[in-house]
Amino acid sequence: MKFSGLYEFTGAGLDAFQEAFHGLLEEDAVSLDNPAIAKRIDGTHGFEVIEWVTSRDMAAAIFKSAGKNNINTLFDRPGLWAWLAFVCRDIVYPRRKDGKRKLGEVHRWYPSEASDFQKGQRHLIRMPVLLLSSFGSNADHLLLGPPSVPGEVREQLTSQQDMFHPAFQAAAKTLYFDPTTGKLRRGSGTKKGGSSRRLATVRKQLDVTWDLFALSPEQILEKLPKEFDKFKTAKSA
Known part of the structure; x- marks a missing residue:
């Protein structure tokens, strides 16, 4: 599916989008060619929906299509992210065996x-773009999964707003991302010692004593308890 640029739903388009995803309107009835439903955003470039392998691939495609627009100015345009959710629905919200879409909680598809x-970080399209824009390659550990599955590591390491900091995410990438395989290290998404879930908990404990925003990634890693040593010293496969 190809488009001449990025579009955003109008008020009527947002209503139709919600009705379609709630099963009250046939998806084919949402006319993307109707300017009363969706309008092209000036300055954006061509956009093609493909079967992206990772959320990073999807985010990069959207980022590229933003063209001369500052991506930061687009985050608070719900019509854009709703339009993207609709046109990317077969990739990001695929149908289950019963024919219904795998939508989950409403803010995964309807942008808050x-x-x-807390609600904004759940959107399966806007959040990956925000992570890529904010952290670049230091978001690799957060964007490895397919667009429809954010994964445990991303869920844990974006659940608190204080985690949204370059140094913290750079430290997390060092722990959990294997640059040789391009995959997460074994145990990253478990509940065991040193996992991303534990890092989320330990971060809050360290923040009582230290201003983590003032620390470098290396200093954050130095202050982690021994349970994280297995990830610090992990060898690439």
Whole structure:
């Protein structure tokens, strides 16, 4: 599916989108060619929906199509992220065996206010773009999974707004991302010692004593307890 640029739903388009995803309207009835439903965003470039392997691939494609627009100015345009959710639905919200889409919690597909971090971080399209824009290659550990499956590591390491910091995510990437295989290290997404779940908990404990925003990635790693040593010293496969 190809488009001349990025579009955003109008108010009527947002209503139709919600009705379609709630099963109250046939998806084919949402007319993307109707300017009363969706309008092209000036300055954006061509966009093609393909079967992206990872969330990073998807985010990079959207980032590229933003063209001369500052991507940061687009995050608070719910019509754009709703349009993307709709046109990318077969990739990001695929149908289950019963024919219904794998939608989950509403904010995974309907964009909340960008300022509402707890809800905003759940969107399966806007959040990957935000992570790539904010952290670049230091978001690799967060964007490895397919667009439809954010994964445990991303769920844990973006669940608190204080985690949204370059040094913290750089430290997390050092722990959990294997640059040789391009995959997560074994045990990263478990509940065991040194896992991403534990890092989320330990970060809050360390923040009582240290201003983590003032530390480098290396200093954050130095302050982690011994349970993280197995990830610090992990060898690439």
